Amino acid sequence: MKLLNCPLNGPRNISEFVWGGEVKTAPDPATATDAEWTGYLFLENNVAGEVSEWWLHAPTNYWFIARRNTVTDEILETMTVDTFFSRQTGA
Amino acid sequence: MSTPLSHLVRTPLRRLLEAEGAHWAELRDAAVADRVGQSGDAPALGIADLSPLPRLGFKGRGTIDAMKKRGVVVEAEPNRAFRQPDGGLVLCLAPGEVILLGPLDGDGSRLDAMLGDWKLEDEERTYPLLRRDSHAWFAVVGYKAPEMFSKICAVDLRRDKFPDLAIAQTSVAKMSAIIVRADSVRLPVYHVLADSAAALYFCSCLTDAAQEFGGRLVGLHVVKSAYADANGP
Numbered sequence: 001m002k003l004l005n006c007p008l009n010g011p012r013n014i015s016e017f018v019w020g021g022e023v024k025t026a027p028d029p030a031t032a033t034d035a036e037w038t039g040y041l042f043l044e045n046n047v048a049g050e051v052s053e054w055w056l057h058a059p060t061n062y063w064f065i066a067r068r069n070t071v072t073d074e075i076l077e078t079m080t081v082d083t084f085f086s087r088q089t090g091a
Numbered sequence: 092m093s094t095p096l097s098h099l100v101r102t103p104l105r106r107l108l109e110a111e112g113a114h115w116a117e118l119r120d121a122a123v124a125d126r127v128g129q130s131g132d133a134p135a136l137g138i139a140d141l142s143p144l145p146r147l148g149f150k151g152r153g154t155i156d157a158m159k160k161r162g163v164v165v166e167a168e169p170n171r172a173f174r175q176p177d178g179g180l181v182l183c184l185a186p187g188e189v190i191l192l193g194p195l196d197g198d199g200s201r202l203d204a205m206l207g208d209w210k211l212e213d214e215e216r217t218y219p220l221l222r223r224d225s226h227a228w229f230a231v232v233g234y235k236a237p238e239m240f241s242k243i244c245a246v247d248l249r250r251d252k253f254p255d256l257a258i259a260q261t262s263v264a265k266m267s268a269i270i271v272r273a274d275s276v277r278l279p280v281y282h283v284l285a286d287s288a289a290a291l292y293f294c295s296c297l298t299d300a301a302q303e304f305g306g307r308l309v310g311l312h313v314v315k316s317a318y319a320d321a322n323g324p
Contacts, residue, residue: 008170012261058267062185
């Protein structure tokens with residue numbers, strides 16, 4: 001069984017988690033075209049390499065971010081949403 | 092004699108417990124299975140349905156402060172439980188979420204008051220969750236409990252790995268469940284909360300797993316007597 005390290009609950013079986021898709025920037029819903037909005041909702045970049053993804057620990061309904069290598073399927077690190085976005089903004 | 096049908100609040104396991112020959116005891120607004128089956132002796136491993144007992148949840152960023160303001164003993168330490176002076180137990184599930192389990196004597200007046208006094212206009216950034224409706228509540232009593240759980244749960248609940256008042260929010264028998272260890276003076280006790288809509292399935296998984304250790308369904312009095320002179324967890 002693969003393990004994923006939940007920032008709230010610690011290491012748990014991967015079967016307790018749900019993949020939530022790549023972290024993407026939402027387009028402005030007021031100005032986005034239908035194609036842009038569809039792309040945001042349904043299309044993934046499918047990068048072969050390191051990606052940041054949303055993951056959900058289902059028993060606690062807890063969302064967090066995981067860095068994953070899609071080629072090796074290795075989980076590089078997991079972090080809270082606050083940590084991820086403060087890194088993004090350099091805060 | 093009080094029966095579940097005397098009340099609007101009923102355990103989701105009513106029919107199962109009736110078939111097992113439960114003797115019911117009166118709570119304020121519900122009946123709880125006090126004894127199950129003919130034998131009055133506590134087995135090596137007992138599974139009790141505490142679903143009729145009062146419980147309440149709160150969620151939101153201001154939850155811990157709001158609870159402290161109401162005199163609840165709790166800290167912002169996720170996955171840790173806190174014993175209350177009235178015999179209840181408070182589970183800190185996340186920095187902004189708690190579940191309050193009432194005392195075993197079924198006195199829900201404190202929780203009722205907390206629910207009744209809550210107002211959105213107070214802007215405390217917390218809101219109540221009716222956990223008595225959403226979650227069934229089991230108590231698993233006995234030294235064999237960790238071995239039993241190892242058959243249906245991946246988290247190591249052995250007593251030297253999973254300390255008293257620790258909480259695991261995890262998958263048990265393929266269902267999401269909250270397990271909290273709150274030992275009594277005499278025996279290890281694990282309280283388990285799981286979706287009430289699937290309580291019958293969940294209970295069948297617990298009793299099936301407990302069978303090889305001589306485990307079976309028991310009544311509230313087994314849990315109460317494990318806590319002996321104390322009133323609750």
